[in-house]
Amino acid sequence: MLLIQDEEQWQILQEITPVLAKLVRLLIRKPVATLALANGRDLAQWLPPLGKSLRAVTGDSQALATIVYTSGTTGRPKGVMLSHYNILWNAHSSLGCVAITHADLFLSFLPLSHTLERSIGYYLAMMAGAPV
Structure with a gap:
């Protein structure tokens, strides 16, 4: 997962697009109109609505x-x-x-x-x- 702030950061990352293809998820604080990755989403879309509970996620403590x-x-x-x-x-x-x-x-x-x-x-x- 990669979290970026805005369009400017996204443009800088365009140079390493082949590496970005391996990303599972890209979260962006401010929407980017030219986003070319299918796994990119606006951060506001990824977070639950205000007041809604977060879903519990279990992990492996020995990982x-x-x-x-x-x-x-x-x-x-x-x-x-x-x-x-x-x-x-x-x-x-x-x-x-x-x-x-x-x-x-x-x-x-x-x-x-x-x-x-x-x-x-x-x-x-x-x-x-x-x-x-």
């Missing part, structure tokens, strides 16, 4: 969520495969170590690709209902 690559400073570089369960368990178990509530405010300063930022910087915050 691969990310691969964390090490630089190899103490050995050979390698990739560590983490499941959704691995990441969320780390965040959830942190709730038992530190008293975090919806009244706390989190400061996000690490890159969003950093596993600590994802696990603690925003998954933990979401679990506690705290703003980031």
